[in-house]
Amino acid sequence: MSAYFLGIDIGAAGSKAVIIEGQAILAAVVVPSGTNYSSTSAGVKAEALRLAGLKESDITASAATGIGGRNAGAGSYHGVILCDARGTNLIFPSARTIIDIGGQGSQVITMDEAGRVINFNVSEICATGSARLLQVLARILQVNMDDIGPLSLKATNPSSFSTSCTVFLETEVITRISQGDKPEDILAGIHRSIADKISGMSRGVTLQQDMVVIGGGAMDVGLVKAIEEKLEVKVLVPENPRIIAALGAAVIAREQHGKSQ
Amino acid sequence: MLKEVSRLFFAGIDIGSTMSKAVIVDAAGVMRAYVVGPTGAEHRRRANKVMEDVMQKAGIILDEVAYIISTGYGRVNVPFADKQVTELTCHARGVSALFPDVKTAIDIGGQDAKVLKIKNGKLIDFLTNEKCAAGTGRFLEVAAETLGLDLNEMGRISLQTNTPVKINSLCTIFAQQEIISRLSEGQPLPDILAGVYIAVTTRVVKLARQLKVEPPVVFTGGVAKNVGMVKAMETVLGMPVLVPEEPLITGALGAAILARDQAFRLVQDGRLEMKKKELSEAYIDFVEKDR
Numbered sequence: 309m310s311a312y313f314l315g316i317d318i319g320a321a322g323s324k325a326v327i328i329e330g331q332a333i334l335a336a337v338v339v340p341s342g343t344n345y346s347s348t349s350a351g352v353k354a355e356a357l358r359l360a361g362l363k364e365s366d367i368t369a370s371a372a373t374g375i376g377g378r379n380a381g382a383g384s385y386h387g388v389i390l391c392d393a394r395g396t397n398l399i400f401p402s403a404r405t406i407i408d409i410g411g412q413g414s415q416v417i418t419m420d421e422a423g424r425v426i427n428f429n430v431s432e433i434c435a436t437g438s439a440r441l442l443q444v445l446a447r448i449l450q451v452n453m454d455d456i457g458p459l460s461l462k463a464t465n466p467s468s469f470s471t472s473c474t475v476f477l478e479t480e481v482i483t484r485i486s487q488g489d490k491p492e493d494i495l496a497g498i499h500r501s502i503a504d505k506i507s508g509m510s511r512g513v514t515l516q517q518d519m520v521v522i523g524g525g526a527m528d529v530g531l532v533k534a535i536e537e538k539l540e541v542k543v544l545v546p547e548n549p550r551i552i553a554a555l556g557a558a559v560i561a562r563e564q565h566g567k568s569q
Numbered sequence: 570m571l572k573e574v575s576r577l578f579f580a581g582i583d584i585g586s587t588m589s590k591a592v593i594v595d596a597a598g599v600m601r602a603y604v605v606g607p608t609g610a611e612h613r614r615r616a617n618k619v620m621e622d623v624m625q626k627a628g629i630i631l632d633e634v635a636y637i638i639s640t641g642y643g644r645v646n647v648p649f650a651d652k653q654v655t656e657l658t659c660h661a662r663g664v665s666a667l668f669p670d671v672k673t674a675i676d677i678g679g680q681d682a683k684v685l686k687i688k689n690g691k692l693i694d695f696l697t698n699e700k701c702a703a704g705t706g707r708f709l710e711v712a713a714e715t716l717g718l719d720l721n722e723m724g725r726i727s728l729q730t731n732t733p734v735k736i737n738s739l740c741t742i743f744a745q746q747e748i749i750s751r752l753s754e755g756q757p758l759p760d761i762l763a764g765v766y767i768a769v770t771t772r773v774v775k776l777a778r779q780l781k782v783e784p785p786v787v788f789t790g791g792v793a794k795n796v797g798m799v800k801a802m803e804t805v806l807g808m809p810v811l812v813p814e815e816p817l818i819t820g821a822l823g824a825a826i827l828a829r830d831q832a833f834r835l836v837q838d839g840r841l842e843m844k845k846k847e848l849s850e851a852y853i854d855f856v857e858k859d860r
Contacts, residue, residue: 343750343753432739432740433737433739433740433743434701434739434740435740435742435743440742440743444742472700473701473702473741474702474740474742475707475708475711475742476702
């Protein structure tokens with residue numbers, strides 16, 4: 309009989325559910341978290357089950373993570389750091405460093421070949437170190453979130469900014485617009501600001517290759533490029549970078565089930 | 570001689586990120602007039618305007634102003650200033666003039682916050698935050714915009730409660746979201762506002778604690794005009810704070826007093842040409858009175 313494991317990640321911005329069977333991902337779902345975490349987690353779980361063609365009773369074990377994960381009704385709860393490491397390890401066994409750019413902040417994690425965490429550094433809750441800054445600026449520049457990355461790659465003369473605070477950057481971006489800076493140059497400049505912030509956070513952690521960028525921020529090719537330039541390394545990005553912590557939760561549910569057998 | 574020196578004045582101009590201030594002091598360092606106005610985009614025009622206004626208020630003409638020091642974020646844009654001095658130095662001087670015993674000064678401006686340790690009127694240590702909107706007046710502006718309230722009104726309403734809600738995010742962007750969530754949960758407005766003040770204060774006190782907070786504590790800057798902030802500051806620090814009658818002008822006052830000190834020093838060294846005779850007389854008079 310097949311064993312299916314469910315991982316749920318209720319994050320600040322998005323909620324995710326992943327179902328795995330062995331090493332294979334059967335279903336992965338991402339929805340906005342909203343304000344009612346328990347109904348969000350019920351919804352995201354139901355959708356994952358539907359996609360995998362399974363019933364709730366088919367799930368062997370489940371685990372949850374993320375700020376709202378304790379209300380997800382899963383079998384166990386685990387910290388995001390651990391889940392990031394296990395999830396990344398499943399997709400990129402060669403990965404030793406993870407940069408997770410989430411909806412409220414970011415974290416840098418180093419790990420071994422088995423996905424065991426060696427060291428980590430978590431940012432304080434700050435919009436600049438998160439994908440949130442880009443959301444704020446997308447509104448001002450009137451570009452879609454998905455277009456930010458590709459547009460920023462066209463930059464020829466990235467704007468420079470005197471501040472890294474999102475609130476102050478809002479004002480400074482408006483000044484740059486009035487001075488005639490092109491949107492692509494502004495975006496590329498912003499990407500550098502975020503990359504600087506993240507690289508500052510990776511101090512004290514020995515960064516080893518392969519490096520992987522995950523979280524909502526990893527969906528922005530311009531930001532990934534800025535991080536590569538800042539850290540002077542090539543990084544790997546999973547196909548669906550937002551689901552890694554949920555995937556890790558599913559992996560942990562499987563590990564724990566294996567132990568209890 | 571006294572009659573002559575009574576027509577000799579010194580000015581301090583503080584061009585802040587949000588507000589511009591000007592102060593006139595006399596030869597004894599006593600404040601004769603001050604003005605406060607919004608900085609806006611045109612720093613130079615603003616500097617001229619506050620200078621004109623403060624002279625008018627003091628009833629003096631430019632010829633009677635022997636020395637002018639500019640300070641603040643826009644201090645380079647005061648073309649008529651004789652010298653520029655950093656806001657930290659001016660601030661320490663101004664606060665000490667008002668409260669000679671001050672040991673800790675906390676200043677929260679429109680876009681920054683600073684903590685100064687002062688001993689015997691001298692600046693001995695400081696920390697500033699100008700990198701993050703949390704812990705500055707900007708945070709309060711964002712909250713006021715979100716709630717559709719006037720900044721002063723916000724302060725008054727916050728005093729109606731002793732049970733502030735907890736705002737968990739120190740980041741302004743996320744705190745704004747939290748304020749909206751608390752409102753939608755049906756939390757009373759005074760509790761939310763008091764929570765906002767506690768959040769801003771906590772951020773600044775975190776900075777202050779790195780330098781060890783010693784009483785007496787003086788609280789200044791535009792944000793200190795807000796009654797809700799003063800209450801929150803006393804609550805978070807766990808000690809009373811002193812607030813000057815006009816908490817915005819301590820930097821400009823310090824600049825004006827430093828202008829007087831500097832002018833006297835230059836006269837002593839024989840390096841100040843302008844109105845040298847009157848200044849010498851003022852200086853002698855000042856020294857004699859001091860004895």
